[in-house]
Amino acid sequence: MKLQRIAAFAFATVTSAGSVSAGGADLSVFDWSGYEDPGFFANYMAKHGNEAPSYSYFGSQEEAFTKLMSGFTADLAHPCSDAVRKWVAADLIQPLDESRLTNWADMLPEIKEVDGIVIDGNLYMLPFEWGNTGLIYRTDKISGDDISLQLLSDPAYAGKISIPDAASSAYALASLATGNADNYTNLTDAQFKEASDFLRAIHPNMRFYWSDAGQLDQAMTSGEIEMGWAWNQSELNLIWNEVPAAMMRDVDKGIATWVCGYVHLKSSTTDEEQIYDLLNALSEPGSGQYIIENWGYPHANARAFEIADQASIEAYGFADPKSFFEGSLFFDAVNPELEAKMLAEFERIKAGF
């Protein structure tokens, strides 16, 4: 009797395990950590046996690229728009079918125009979230009138600033500060030198080049640093922790914008129907509302802004998405030759050369 019950239980376990592998978890997503939040894809789970996709993670786009190049496989990946050209050149991703993306018509019109979303007439990336990289400062130490990118090189702030340990982001900052933002992806030799000189000028003030946002947030909170070139996520963390800090959002003073989204990998083996189910769930206005209200990130779907809490949108600083799309520097793919130069030069600058 007892044995029978155990056998029945074992059988039930085995069969339910079998149905797991045939459900939502079949789909694999290669993503930044944190994006496995079920609030992003409620519709997908409802459709696929209440199961989330399987996630594996990367810490940086370069790491993701290296891993995919050495044979890692998944169905979808989540890079940012600046990486798409490189991933296409390396034959890693396949075009998406616009007609199967049910929310495509509702996407912010400007976001569809971002470089790297469409390449040679093929749609490669479904934009998901976007945000700013800007100068975050302690409002109790520096007034909103005084703040500027040039303040970073002021000797009064020796040991009080931090920028990312990433060449592209550093050169975006330097291009903005030297007035060459429009040419960021294709700087001339003279403009490149101006930007490098700016980075050299702020190097003596650098407390550290941050490699994870948490490091920057803590240093901002404790007052170790007073200005930092960082993502809007850091600004939100500071606001939520009641630290007097804000991001300089004035497009005339210099701010950058990034867009990330989902791409369909060539190594994908899962049924396309299921892949588009996830893409459509991610781009739903409801998912957008969730990410806006709970993560403080702007979403790619215009309708998400209509249904989300307006006070949060205002507080998190993206009540007017258009202004960023028109006035800010976009993290587009930098010309590969220039990118290599930036990387090499940035290593030199960091070492004090």
Add this chain to the structure above:
Amino acid sequence: MILRSDAAKGYSLSAPATIYVGFLVAAPLAILIAYSFWTQTYVTLDKSLTLKNYREALTDPLVQHLMLRSIWIAGAVTIVTVALAYPIAYFIAMKAHKKTIWLLLITIPFWSSYLLRVFAWKLILGFNGVMNSALLGLGLINEPLSFLLYNEFAVVLTLAHAWAPFAILPIYVSLQKIDPSLLEAATDLGNNAFQRFMRVTLPLTIPGIIAACLIIFIPTVGDYVTPALVGGSDGKMIANLIQVQFGAANNWPLGATLSLMAMLSVGFVAIVFVITGNRLGRRIR
């Protein structure tokens, strides 16, 4: 016949290690060497053989600077660690009664992850960390000291702590092997405690000291995570540059060249060190 079966026995005994080393050391090393003669532009790997990477690495002042700094940091770590480890090892080998407990206590830091220990130092040395809070609380300083973290000093301190047991154990073993009758004989011949140490104990422990130095120096030259976390921009080492080549720069060939050059430099320094160490040991004797 007997000889042949002996040889067979030898081969079969060493086979697991040979296969292991062959697959996990020799093969990757061969790939590394091959890569160092190739070149990379954007996403294409050009497999025609060239010395371009070596030329680039040898003429680049940044590489020389980071290589020298890595060697100097690792050297400083080695000296600090061995100098601090010797008295501890001496105490355990010569004076302590419960040797096993002492040895166990020394290995306790190793029960936690290396990364965790590095982060612990970051918390201790940080701007609002343990050290600064304590000094501020005692009224010894008015504002937090910023020179504790993000420089070479922090890297040396963190590494010296992390590698301490690796220095203590070999020195302890060499101290324990000393025949007490040699020390008695030295006393009988009129040596005082200091002379006895210099003429008997120290020369007999030179092999232990050399072993400890090599065990610490070789891995710390190539340490990546400690300088990345506590080094700031003034404490960066050669491994951080190698990581950039394999990561952000996506230039594996140049990264491979830098790795090989780092290996050669370490090998050279280590050989010079062993030779001088042995000479010095003989002279003391």
